[in-house]
Amino acid sequence: MFRFFLNRFGATLPTLLGMSFVAFAIVTLAPGDPVQMELRAMGVVPKPEDIAAIKAEYGLDKPFLARYIHWLWRAVQLDFGTSIATGRSVIEEIGLYLPATLMLAISSLVGSIVISLFLGALAIMGNRLTASLLRAITILLVSIPSFWLALILIHVFILDLGWSRLVGEGDLSDLILPALTLSLGAGASLGRLVYERVRAEACEDYVRLAIAKGISPLGILISHIAPRIIGPLVTVWATTLGWMLGGAVIVESIFGWPGLGQLILQAIGQRDYPVIQGYLVLMGLVFVTTSLIADLVVVVADPQLRRRLHRD
Amino acid sequence: MTESTFDHPLKRRRLLSWFAFSSGQTSFLLGVLMLTSICLLAIVPSLLSLPKPEAMDLLARLSPPSEAHLFGTDHLGRDQLARLLAAIPISLGAAAQTMGIILAIALPWGLIAGLGSPRLDMVMMRLSDIIMAFPTLVLALAVIGFMGASLEASILGVAAAWWPSNARLIRALVLSAKERDFVRAAHMAGASRSRLVFRHILPQILPPLAVMISLETASVLLALSSLSFLGIGAQPPTPEWGAMLNEARPFFAQAPHMLLAPGIAVVMTVLAFNLVGEGLRDLLDKREPFRW
Amino acid sequence: MVNVLSVSGLKVTCADDKALLNHISLDVTKGERIGLVGTSGSGKSLTAAALCGLLRPPLAACVDHLDIDGSEMRRASSRDWRRLRGKKIFQIFQSPASALTPGRRIGPQLKECCKQVGAPIETANLALERVKLSCDVMGQFPYQLSGGMKQRVLIVMALILRPTILIADEPTTGLDVLTEADILAALSEMLDETGSALIFISHDLRAVSQVANRVLVMEAGAIVEDCPVTELNQSVAPAARELAGAAKALEAIC
Numbered sequence: 001m002f003r004f005f006l007n008r009f010g011a012t013l014p015t016l017l018g019m020s021f022v023a024f025a026i027v028t029l030a031p032g033d034p035v036q037m038e039l040r041a042m043g044v045v046p047k048p049e050d051i052a053a054i055k056a057e058y059g060l061d062k063p064f065l066a067r068y069i070h071w072l073w074r075a076v077q078l079d080f081g082t083s084i085a086t087g088r089s090v091i092e093e094i095g096l097y098l099p100a101t102l103m104l105a106i107s108s109l110v111g112s113i114v115i116s117l118f119l120g121a122l123a124i125m126g127n128r129l130t131a132s133l134l135r136a137i138t139i140l141l142v143s144i145p146s147f148w149l150a151l152i153l154i155h156v157f158i159l160d161l162g163w164s165r166l167v168g169e170g171d172l173s174d175l176i177l178p179a180l181t182l183s184l185g186a187g188a189s190l191g192r193l194v195y196e197r198v199r200a201e202a203c204e205d206y207v208r209l210a211i212a213k214g215i216s217p218l219g220i221l222i223s224h225i226a227p228r229i230i231g232p233l234v235t236v237w238a239t240t241l242g243w244m245l246g247g248a249v250i251v252e253s254i255f256g257w258p259g260l261g262q263l264i265l266q267a268i269g270q271r272d273y274p275v276i277q278g279y280l281v282l283m284g285l286v287f288v289t290t291s292l293i294a295d296l297v298v299v300v301a302d303p304q305l306r307r308r309l310h311r312d
Numbered sequence: 313m314t315e316s317t318f319d320h321p322l323k324r325r326r327l328l329s330w331f332a333f334s335s336g337q338t339s340f341l342l343g344v345l346m347l348t349s350i351c352l353l354a355i356v357p358s359l360l361s362l363p364k365p366e367a368m369d370l371l372a373r374l375s376p377p378s379e380a381h382l383f384g385t386d387h388l389g390r391d392q393l394a395r396l397l398a399a400i401p402i403s404l405g406a407a408a409q410t411m412g413i414i415l416a417i418a419l420p421w422g423l424i425a426g427l428g429s430p431r432l433d434m435v436m437m438r439l440s441d442i443i444m445a446f447p448t449l450v451l452a453l454a455v456i457g458f459m460g461a462s463l464e465a466s467i468l469g470v471a472a473a474w475w476p477s478n479a480r481l482i483r484a485l486v487l488s489a490k491e492r493d494f495v496r497a498a499h500m501a502g503a504s505r506s507r508l509v510f511r512h513i514l515p516q517i518l519p520p521l522a523v524m525i526s527l528e529t530a531s532v533l534l535a536l537s538s539l540s541f542l543g544i545g546a547q548p549p550t551p552e553w554g555a556m557l558n559e560a561r562p563f564f565a566q567a568p569h570m571l572l573a574p575g576i577a578v579v580m581t582v583l584a585f586n587l588v589g590e591g592l593r594d595l596l597d598k599r600e601p602f603r604w
Numbered sequence: 605m606v607n608v609l610s611v612s613g614l615k616v617t618c619a620d621d622k623a624l625l626n627h628i629s630l631d632v633t634k635g636e637r638i639g640l641v642g643t644s645g646s647g648k649s650l651t652a653a654a655l656c657g658l659l660r661p662p663l664a665a666c667v668d669h670l671d672i673d674g675s676e677m678r679r680a681s682s683r684d685w686r687r688l689r690g691k692k693i694f695q696i697f698q699s700p701a702s703a704l705t706p707g708r709r710i711g712p713q714l715k716e717c718c719k720q721v722g723a724p725i726e727t728a729n730l731a732l733e734r735v736k737l738s739c740d741v742m743g744q745f746p747y748q749l750s751g752g753m754k755q756r757v758l759i760v761m762a763l764i765l766r767p768t769i770l771i772a773d774e775p776t777t778g779l780d781v782l783t784e785a786d787i788l789a790a791l792s793e794m795l796d797e798t799g800s801a802l803i804f805i806s807h808d809l810r811a812v813s814q815v816a817n818r819v820l821v822m823e824a825g826a827i828v829e830d831c832p833v834t835e836l837n838q839s840v841a842p843a844a845r846e847l848a849g850a851a852k853a854l855e856a857i858c
Contacts, residue, residue, distance in 0.1 A: 007382055014438065015441055015442055015445050016445075018438070018439070018442035018445075019442055019445050019446065021463070022443070022446075023454075024440060026455065026458055027458060029458040029459050030459065030460075031459070031460060036408055037458075082313075102825065114537040134776065135335070135590075139339075139583065139587065139590055140411045140579075140583060141587050142530075142584040142586060143530065143579050143583035144579050144582075145532075145534050145537055145538055145541075145575070145578050146538065146552070146577070146584070147321070147537075147538055147541045147554070147557065148557065148578065148579070149544075149573035151557070151561075151564065151571055151575070152571075152575075154564075155564065156569065159564075160563060199601050200601075200602075202601030202602055203600065203601045203602065204702065205697065205702035205703050206702060206703055206704060206705040206706065207601075207602050207604075207700065208602050208658060208697065209697060209703045209704070209705075209758075210702070210705070211602055211603075211604050211658065211689065211695055212656060212689055212690070212695045212697075213689065213690040213694070213716065213717060213720060213761070213765065214686050214687070214688070214690030214691060214720055215686075215687035215690075215716065215720070216686060217604045219716075220604060223712070223716070224705045224708070227707045228705075228706070228707055236329050242447035242448065243447065243448065243449075245447040245449075245450060246447045246448055246449025246450050246452075246453075247449065249449065249450075249453065249542070250538055250541070250542060253542060257442060258654070264453055264457070265542060265543075265544070266446075267457065267545055268453065268456060268457040268461060269461075271457075271460075273457070273458065274460065276453075276454055276457040278445065278453075279450070279453075279454070280450060280451070282452040283446065283447055283450045284445055284447075284450075286444065287445060287447050288445050291445070302707065303707055303709075303745060304706075304707070304745065306748060307745075316676070318665055318666055318667050318670070318678055318679070318680075439773065600660045600661045600662070601660065602658065602660050603657075603658075603659075603660055603682070604686075
């Protein structure tokens, strides 16, 4: 079993390597002289006269692969250069705002899981009419853009009702509205997924036997169906966290939540390439780690897989 | 699920089947209806005598809905309705372009991975996994960050981030289509690769592919308008619903009418695609759960 | 003799109003063992599903009268069915491979049955012994058992539940002859022990004749004959005579 974990972890390394290459190569998308862009990516804005000298100094006259390895070496030490805008090191900059974004993403994930289980359970246990109604509501919720939902929520809760303030300082009470915004959309689509998976399992023969035994719907749901769907659900939850990390950018910008979202938007506006690169790599890392944890949980939860691994 | 098991006297059922559409049919038809209406609305400006979307009437800034301006005006005195309608071809066009790029990459990728050797499959899946390892919107942001903010950049960014999940889906469809008995029979009878693909595999995957395309278009549309809302997609003065909402932000308290219409427009269009996709999916799925 | 199961006018239709089952009527007395035979597609499994209230859309059923051990089920709600299922009427389905919940060990699945009837857990162990299964089975997963063992687990469930009526839908189809003998022996044990009535559904007349003394023959959604097994070849209905003839021919070979 331990060997399996090690294998799985080892399989992530090529992916991480590939991701680092993408993050490095993405600089070439920038318009203009690619090498100048790379200088920019390192936080250096050269004067035209000095370009050749600076290129040599930073080793930028070397071939692509050599430059990549040089960049990778620094990246592994979490050195992504300095921000063009603030002059602080990129990792320091990101470190300031990362916790707030993680808090938002995780609380939104938890919120969406709760909403999804509630909606899914309601749809299953209810009759045909409730199921159709809930389905209509879900499709509608999923179609609402988070930025519009945020604006509506602000209008209702902040301007009209005055329950909360707009300029966030990172207190927990300020987290509620942004997290709710993200949770609603994701919760609706997750709820639909829960409903579909349960419905698909309810077509299977083993459910028929459980019904024939006279077991209550709740009993069938909890004892027979839930263990079957927990694996795929956990995988989707991990993907949802990735979605939250991206969606947080929008919500943070609207609610003024002091997270990475504001940082990255500023960086895009100022063409602060070191920050954009660092952001890409670190977000990727967080996501890969969550996916890895999810995969391991899936294996641990499936008894058939567990036994097979124990035997090896 | 609490209806009586034997409560289906034949006469009543025959009557019901005349009137009731299945929910799958309702969704699909409703969605198609909405999409057609939206496309038709795009040509309305040339029929009615609406002011041009760029025409600024600074004296009438931020005015609420009136006879001259049915949906009011924005902060530069431009007619909201005209801008809303002008945004239709832009938003839909951008979504179509993005989906076009996504399919152009994902369809061959999925087909080759599904039909090729296991080695090739593994390599291709690894490559797409690398892209998928980034949170989707984050990757799009980075692409836009390096290309410079514009509608084209957001189209490319979203396409770059969205194609791997579609490729994976297509590959899964191709793999299950490949295993069907009639395909294996054709293969053993000596059918050429292209014949297998075009006559046996593609027709099989077309229905679930149609579902996927509708639902993904909805998702892409949401992403594109979100990016425009953040100011890094469609740039002013291009009329685009997300961008219009962004421009409305500073004036939200004074002119709430600017908030409603573009938002509703996005919701309606995305909803239409979702209804079409979900409706199709329902129509294709014949299995029914056991009644408890 | 009191009827534990009495149904009349059972009709099952498909989406386009095509009648799959036509006015089925049958009676089963307490402890009686009857067989329900017919060629594939004659409607045997549909009848069984309808009797347990387990039909799913697009199939729809209507019935004049369905009495299960004293309860009229024509207007019964889901809750009423839940009260009856397991204790009054229980069904063992074809393809045991998919009948047991995949991710759960056999033990909890059997304990569930014990809880249904309020029996202590030892009942499960005793029941396993009666069908000659080792108690180790309790800790195993369905994928670790053979087809015959899984079918016997289903019979164990019937043993625990002690239903008034047991419907066994093709319990030996797909199993080899030796295992079939084991299953039929286990089934007889179960019936002797619990005194349940049995409806044994099969297309194999030999298997049916080993357990049942009265047989109903179905053809194209209707019951065409209802007589003791021995009188089958003298039946008026051609379908019944054909079945009897085929079974006799097989017997003549081995």
